[in-house]
Amino acid sequence: MTAKNTRQQLTRALQERRLMRFHRRFEDGWVNGYVVGIGPVFLMLCEVSDHVRFNGFGCYRLGDVKNLQPAPYPEFIEAALEKRGEVFPETPAVALNSASDILVTAGRLYGVVTVHAAADTPEACHIGAIVSVEGGVVWMQDIGPDAAWEAQPTARRLATVTRIDFGGGYETALALVGGPPPEPVLRERAPLRLVADNG
Incomplete structure (x- = not known):
């Protein structure tokens, strides 16, 4: 995926508040969350932990993002967050x-x-x-x-x-x-x- 395609996909995810996931260069495992900001070099993610709770914000270099895609089972994740009383945090x-x-x-x-x-x-x-x-x-x-x-x-x-x-x-x-x-x-x-x- 080119840098332009990555930015376009991130922009759509931001506009639609779509739960996404991606890998990072240098680090293992998936990052899950909602895109809440996109800058020239970094994106900001409202993170969702493996325990299905909101877990602060992470800023990642756009060039390190790999395998960007919608997260699986978003309906389950969002229903669990709602039933736990987790409120979508205000973007800082x-x-x-x-x-x-x-x-x-x-x-x-x-x-x-x-x-x-x-x-x-x-x-x-x-x-x-x-x-x-x-x-x-x-x-x-x-x-x-x-x-x-x-x-x-x-x-x-x-x-x-x-x-x-x-x-x-x-x-x-x-x-x-x-x-x-x-x-x-x-x-x-x-x-x-x-x-x-x-x-």
Whole structure:
């Protein structure tokens, strides 16, 4: 499927609120959900988990989408969501123009954001608060699986970001237990410039 065909199919799914699924480059398994936004490089999906519940939002690079198709048994999925009292969530005002725009706007709306750099580390992701986005990098104050916040932010190159998640059950649970992040210990600006220039 060409990029143009993928965008056309995503646009129809958005207009018709059709439950879709697709594979991703670098990652296994299907992603299921409703297309709620399409940007130049990223799409935004209202995700439906394997437990048939709404599970936040995911932004995926359009170039990584494979095998895009309508999800099977949509009537069952939608009936189960309705009977469970799951309300279709309001689409957040997240700008989809670029990874930096997504991170800035999602970071303002959500206390915790998940960032994937699957091309570099397919099995890993980074979860935390967005401190700043500048010079080709995002500074994140990470929160660990024990819901403990790191004291010092970490810089990550925007060019490596393949997926951004927010509002899901796991991120919400970490934020509930960890509370708001402590005031970050900011690094010197010299390393920031080096990271950006070497990118």
